[in-house]
Amino acid sequence: MGINNRELSKAAFERACKVIPGGVNSPVRALKSVGTTPLFVKDAKGAYFNDIDGNKFIDFCMSWGVFILGHNNSEVSNAAIKAVLNGSSYGIPCEAETLLAEKVREAFPSMERLRFVNSGTEATMSAIRVARGYTGRDILVKFEGNYHGHADHLLVSAGSGVANISNASSAGVPSDFVKHTAVLPYNDTEALKKYFDENGDKVAALIIEPVACNMGVVPPSEEFLKLTREVTQKHGAILIFDEVITGFRLAYGGAQQRFDIKPDMTTVGKIVGGGYPAAAFGGRADIMKCLAPEGPVYQAGTLSGNPVAMAAGLATLNILSNKKVYENLEKRSDNFIERLSKIIAGKGIQLNRCGTMFTLFFNENPVRNFQDTKRSNQEKFAKYFRNMLSRGIYVSPSQFEGNFISVCHTDDVLEKVLKAIEESI
Numbered sequence: 025m026g027i028n029n030r031e032l033s034k035a036a037f038e039r040a041c042k043v044i045p046g047g048v049n050s051p052v053r054a055l056k057s058v059g060t061t062p063l064f065v066k067d068a069k070g071a072y073f074n075d076i077d078g079n080k081f082i083d084f085c086m087s088w089g090v091f092i093l094g095h096n097n098s099e100v101s102n103a104a105i106k107a108v109l110n111g112s113s114y115g116i117p118c119e120a121e122t123l124l125a126e127k128v129r130e131a132f133p134s135m136e137r138l139r140f141v142n143s144g145t146e147a148t149m150s151a152i153r154v155a156r157g158y159t160g161r162d163i164l165v166k167f168e169g170n171y172h173g174h175a176d177h178l179l180v181s182a183g184s185g186v187a188n189i190s191n192a193s194s195a196g197v198p199s200d201f202v203k204h205t206a207v208l209p210y211n212d213t214e215a216l217k218k219y220f221d222e223n224g225d226k227v228a229a230l231i232i233e234p235v236a237c238n239m240g241v242v243p244p245s246e247e248f249l250k251l252t253r254e255v256t257q258k259h260g261a262i263l264i265f266d267e268v269i270t271g272f273r274l275a276y277g278g279a280q281q282r283f284d285i286k287p288d289m290t291t292v293g294k295i296v297g298g299g300y301p302a303a304a305f306g307g308r309a310d311i312m313k314c315l316a317p318e319g320p321v322y323q324a325g326t327l328s329g330n331p332v333a334m335a336a337g338l339a340t341l342n343i344l345s346n347k348k349v350y351e352n353l354e355k356r357s358d359n360f361i362e363r364l365s366k367i368i369a370g371k372g373i374q375l376n377r378c379g380t381m382f383t384l385f386f387n388e389n390p391v392r393n394f395q396d397t398k399r400s401n402q403e404k405f406a407k408y409f410r411n412m413l414s415r416g417i418y419v420s421p422s423q424f425e426g427n428f429i430s431v432c433h434t435d436d437v438l439e440k441v442l443k444a445i446e447e448s449i
């Protein structure tokens with residue numbers, strides 16, 4: 025393990041740059057903020073991937089949290105292959121859609137009705153449209169550093185890839201499109217109370233990452249998360265938990281199970297498609313009734329409920345619905361985090377963690393919101409990332425992202441990672 029040669033990846037990147045802007049189909053993949061260029065993947069299995077130069081890496085990014093079962097799980101891959109052989113899209117309903125919807129609802133009882141889409145971006149965008157249609161109100165409240173995909177009205181103080189762009193928002197978004205989006209600081213109960221006291225009756229929806237993961241992992245205080253439920257209930261606003269990353273990760277039933285809070289609507293993505301493009305939004309039946317063809321809120325998709333993605337999602341959830349999976353993951357993560365805490369102690373590094381997700385911040389002070397995150401040292405992180413890479417470990421390439429432990433990150437894999445971290449920091 026470790027890098028010997030990157031010539032083929034470098035050539036592949038140069039070629040890609042001539043046809044794809046920045047050479048990538050999603051900005052963080054370019055590795056610009058950590059001062060290097062991307063590896064091109066040949067194949068992946070379990071906790072590992074190989075690049076086209078023949079280097080092998082332990083993956084801690086796991087397609088941004090998609091692969092809780094590890095890359096290329098054979099049950100999931102076989103289910104997808106079997107589905108492909110029956111045709112890969114119909115534009116006509118198939119039973120796999122209902123089967124996966126039932127399975128999702130089993131995990132998330134608050135999603136009494138749900139609909140599949142192709143990406144987390146579509147899921148949050150559609151959920152917000154439904155919430156606005158249901159309440160007849162316009163204002164959307166979001167939190168600083170929470171990322172909900174790249175729909176226009178959500179690109180306000182978002183984290184993740186957008187956080188590395190100097191203007192936290194994006195060019196190309198007219199100010200008129202974001203004038204109904206209010207942004208509040210994460211983990212700030214006073215600001216939340218005050219905003220709802222003054223404007224609560226005009227708010228259509230409050231959307232939140234119940235555990236923030238797109239400004240690095242930033243867990244909520246229990247009081248803060250509870251308050252999101254209280255103020256929305258009091259003012260008739262819809263509470264949307266964006267569980268695109270936390271769903272099926274922090275527990276089978278996501279953050280809402282872990283923290284025992286019932287939102288009105290939920291979005292899931294990433295894990296739910298088993299590595300294929302699928303996501304879902306859903307919630308209370310009376311709210312979801314607003315959606316066409318039952319109600320006046322329009323939403324549609326040529327490839328929505330794609331049978332290959334449904335089959336892969338179903339195979340994934342079939343494995344995850346065994347409680348033992350999460351118990352074991354949690355235990356192994358506890359051990360890993362305990363040892364990691366000792367390694368970084370006294371080195372000016374913050375370790376934030378929830379379940380199987382964690383981030384190391386090169387920061388002297390605790391990180392509880394986006395402003396804290398942004399004060400982390402970028403150069404030190406970039407160096408740490410490159411040090412890890414040279415030791416054959418691919419950590420998520422930004423302090424605005426999480427790292428993900430999968431069932432394939434066994435104790436001996438984690439042992440190698442700990443050793444590499446100790447050397448790299």
Ligand SMILES: *Cc1c(COP(=O)(O)O)cnc(C)c1O
Pocket residue numbers: 142143144145146148171172173174233237238266267268269293294303
């Ligand atoms: C990844 C993510 C999204 C966007 O999902 P895409 O499939 O990339 O469009 C939305 N919300 C959260 C919390 C996410 O982590």
